[in-house]
Amino acid sequence: MTSAFQFTLDGQCGSARVGRLATPRGTIKTPAFMPIGTQAAVKAMFPDAVRETGADIILGNTYHLMLRPGPERMARLGGLHAFMNWLGPILIDSGGFQVMSLSKLRQISEEGVTFQSHVDGSRHLLTPERAVEIQCQLGSDIQMVLDECTAYPVGEREAQESMELSMRWARRARDAFARRPDALQFGIVQGSVFENLRKRSTEWLLDIGFDGYAIGGLAVGEGPQMTRQVLDWVTPILPDDRPRYLMGVGKPADIVAAVRQGVDMFDCVLPTRSGRHGQAFTRDGPLNLRNAGFAEDQDPIDAECRCPACRHYSRAYLHHLFRVGEYLGPMLLTWHNLQFYQDLMHEIRASIAQGTFDDFRFLRGETWTSGTGGL
Amino acid sequence: MTSAFQFTLDGQCGSARVGRLATPRGTIKTPAFMPIGTQAAVKAMFPDAVRETGADIILGNTYHLMLRPGPERMARLGGLHAFMNWLGPILIDSGGFQVMSLSKLRQISEEGVTFQSHVDGSRHLLTPERAVEIQCQLGSDIQMVLDECTAYPVGEREAQESMELSMRWARRARDAFARRPDALQFGIVQGSVFENLRKRSTEWLLDIGFDGYAIGGLAVGEGPQMTRQVLDWVTPILPDDRPRYLMGVGKPADIVAAVRQGVDMFDCVLPTRSGRHGQAFTRDGPLNLRNAGFAEDQDPIDAECRCPACRHYSRAYLHHLFRVGEYLGPMLLTWHNLQFYQDLMHEIRASIAQGTFDDFRFLRGETWTSGTGGL
Numbered sequence: 001m002t003s004a005f006q007f008t009l010d011g012q013c014g015s016a017r018v019g020r021l022a023t024p025r026g027t028i029k030t031p032a033f034m035p036i037g038t039q040a041a042v043k044a045m046f047p048d049a050v051r052e053t054g055a056d057i058i059l060g061n062t063y064h065l066m067l068r069p070g071p072e073r074m075a076r077l078g079g080l081h082a083f084m085n086w087l088g089p090i091l092i093d094s095g096g097f098q099v100m101s102l103s104k105l106r107q108i109s110e111e112g113v114t115f116q117s118h119v120d121g122s123r124h125l126l127t128p129e130r131a132v133e134i135q136c137q138l139g140s141d142i143q144m145v146l147d148e149c150t151a152y153p154v155g156e157r158e159a160q161e162s163m164e165l166s167m168r169w170a171r172r173a174r175d176a177f178a179r180r181p182d183a184l185q186f187g188i189v190q191g192s193v194f195e196n197l198r199k200r201s202t203e204w205l206l207d208i209g210f211d212g213y214a215i216g217g218l219a220v221g222e223g224p225q226m227t228r229q230v231l232d233w234v235t236p237i238l239p240d241d242r243p244r245y246l247m248g249v250g251k252p253a254d255i256v257a258a259v260r261q262g263v264d265m266f267d268c269v270l271p272t273r274s275g276r277h278g279q280a281f282t283r284d285g286p287l288n289l290r291n292a293g294f295a296e297d298q299d300p301i302d303a304e305c306r307c308p309a310c311r312h313y314s315r316a317y318l319h320h321l322f323r324v325g326e327y328l329g330p331m332l333l334t335w336h337n338l339q340f341y342q343d344l345m346h347e348i349r350a351s352i353a354q355g356t357f358d359d360f361r362f363l364r365g366e367t368w369t370s371g372t373g374g375l
Numbered sequence: 376m377t378s379a380f381q382f383t384l385d386g387q388c389g390s391a392r393v394g395r396l397a398t399p400r401g402t403i404k405t406p407a408f409m410p411i412g413t414q415a416a417v418k419a420m421f422p423d424a425v426r427e428t429g430a431d432i433i434l435g436n437t438y439h440l441m442l443r444p445g446p447e448r449m450a451r452l453g454g455l456h457a458f459m460n461w462l463g464p465i466l467i468d469s470g471g472f473q474v475m476s477l478s479k480l481r482q483i484s485e486e487g488v489t490f491q492s493h494v495d496g497s498r499h500l501l502t503p504e505r506a507v508e509i510q511c512q513l514g515s516d517i518q519m520v521l522d523e524c525t526a527y528p529v530g531e532r533e534a535q536e537s538m539e540l541s542m543r544w545a546r547r548a549r550d551a552f553a554r555r556p557d558a559l560q561f562g563i564v565q566g567s568v569f570e571n572l573r574k575r576s577t578e579w580l581l582d583i584g585f586d587g588y589a590i591g592g593l594a595v596g597e598g599p600q601m602t603r604q605v606l607d608w609v610t611p612i613l614p615d616d617r618p619r620y621l622m623g624v625g626k627p628a629d630i631v632a633a634v635r636q637g638v639d640m641f642d643c644v645l646p647t648r649s650g651r652h653g654q655a656f657t658r659d660g661p662l663n664l665r666n667a668g669f670a671e672d673q674d675p676i677d678a679e680c681r682c683p684a685c686r687h688y689s690r691a692y693l694h695h696l697f698r699v700g701e702y703l704g705p706m707l708l709t710w711h712n713l714q715f716y717q718d719l720m721h722e723i724r725a726s727i728a729q730g731t732f733d734d735f736r737f738l739r740g741e742t743w744t745s746g747t748g749g750l
Contacts, residue, residue, distance in 0.1 A: 040695060044702035046683070069670065069695050076671060077691050085687040295444065296451060308421070312460040316452055320415060320444050327419040330702060 005184055005211070007243055013357035015235065015262040018349045021243055023141050023184075025081070025089045028056040030243060030264040031352075033255070033345045034091060035338055036272055039064045040084045043272050044330040045338070047086045053307070053335065054342035057141075058086055059267045062134050063095030063102065066124065067117050071137035079139030091267075092140035094131045094173075094188075096147045097216075097248070108148060110165070128173040136183070143185045144214060145173035150192050152220040159192035166190045167204040174208050184211035186245060189234055192217060193226055198233045212243040212265075219248035219268075227254065231261040238262075252281065252344055256360065259348055271341045275334030278322040282340070283364045287315070289333065294319040307339035308332065380559055380586070382618055388732035390610065390637040393724045396618055398516050398559075400456070400464045403431040405618060405639040406723050408630070408716045409466060411647055414439045415459045418647050419705040420713070422461045428682070428710065429717035432516075433461055434642045437509050438470030438477065441499065442492050446512035454514030466642075467515035469506045469563075471522045472591075472623070483523060485540070503548040511558070518560045519589060520548035525567050527595040534567035541565045542579040549583050559586035561620060564609055567592060568601055573608045587618040587640075594623035594643070602629065606636040613637075627656065627719055631735065634723055646716045650709030653697040657715070658739045662690070664708065669694040682714035683707065 006022040021028040038061045103115035112127030131146035147166040187205035191197030245265035278290040282302045297315035309332035321329030351357040381397040396403040412433045478490035487502030506521035522541040562580035566572030620640035653665040657677045672690040684707035696704030726732040
């Protein structure tokens, strides 16, 4: 880790860790939830509001930003932070997942992946080196290596070939990155649901040596038990002094479970996407505000929440907004859901610091077990 | 005017007036521009932000709110102000215009207008009395009488019949309103483009006696010259001590022209609708931020504007937001456009108060004449 960056553990409770990742653009309290700002904006949110919920860092995406506005243009415009008015740290995903899920006519070779843009059909080549270059042009504080995001389910042989390609790419990405030391770079553990592959991938990355380690290829339908299993294989062999990032996970219960296994960083579209579709997270479980039953419900979404949706509005009003299709519905509910996630992370951190995380509860009247708890 | 309300003129410059309309929910500085909150929300704006631009009053709509959430439901929920968290005054339009422009299978009789909802096809009867009742249930601070919004163009005979029906409805609306004295009620001058009809309509309303007078049936394609002509017929015979409201107008240049003719209140969808479609108002003329020419434009929309879009973002960023379809584009640009309109009104008021309104300029490098000035 370069000198401007510092990862400090402040406490531990079982395998759960509480700490701080200091960066030149601000300190990230861990365990951290990173709201997603795929296309240089957290959807339906002003950056001030994202910050107000308690977020220290947001996520950007190489795939989307290389297509629009384009990395060279972004560099000319002064980089992503100034462009979108988010002055805190930004982690930029490598785009491997989006190439697989969004683009057309993909061709994967040793060199990299060729694909057609889902926007205009234009052809692009993404290599491990190019992904590093793009993330430098965007101004990423935490870069992710380009990986092949293995499909699920997949046979062991195919999973192995895919993982090994990703590890060779990780090596090349690390070499490319070494010449630009103003950011962190995380490697990504692959290997699908196979213990030997996951462990070999982890050791391979440790051998290369990264500033942090992500666990990828999950949240693709394998279920929370398998996520737990993969973390059981991987996290015990990761070094204590590097941050650990579980990509794309997830539901509040899954986050709590992964923190118990020693994960420090999370991202997920759930709070923002659910917010745009009328789904509210609450400590009593999820609410679908589109339901007619809320038409005259004068209660706030959650009386204990301090977000503007809960301080100033009834469920009846939010129901109305979603019914008539007003922008303000997604604006208020995204804010609430991001507040919910940041409150969750805040209480997780406090609980670990106090050594009470074994008894941690966030939902009212329910225990947290992985895979339960709705949403 | 009931005692809780007070209209005070503080200055005059030619026919232009500057004043204050005091209401129990706050004072409206005039000339005033009222942002439109048709469906219990100003589109893509938090109420705090609407207030921050300088707006004292917003507009609601009987037609939309009687369909969703419905007036009885709104009354049970404590009225429109609490529902939408706008605690300042609200003027609620009677719905006459929307019945004509949105609903299906309209039938107009002496009693009122029967129509089918554009949302679900349900049948509704709107009478002058029912429009008063609905506006009371919503909690309107300034009520508008139900009128028949005459089509344009229209023959004189049809215009006369329509105007006379609207005036008989105005009489009934005033009688219905008299039993509920906690708001103001404005009459609406009709009569299309015919001098004798406009004057007879005005005198008819004066004979009934209202708290304020609106000029309706304009902004329907007749053009700024005709608007000016109608105001020339009508405003000289309106009493000085009552506010005058030109409905649905309009472009900045048209507002300035109408203020010169003695109008005090305005509403228009332009700033909000344009904002959702990438059109920015500036003192140098309109900008269409969707244009590719803005893709690397690092300037703000308007360097002198204090809205968040101008303080924190480049035209290039706004271009990007509209290009990729992010919510934040309409959020930022609506804010900017409403700020532009409120700054215009602020400078109009200051100019009248200083007695310099004859030389009033708001656009840079251009004079204001009705019908010019783009947008």
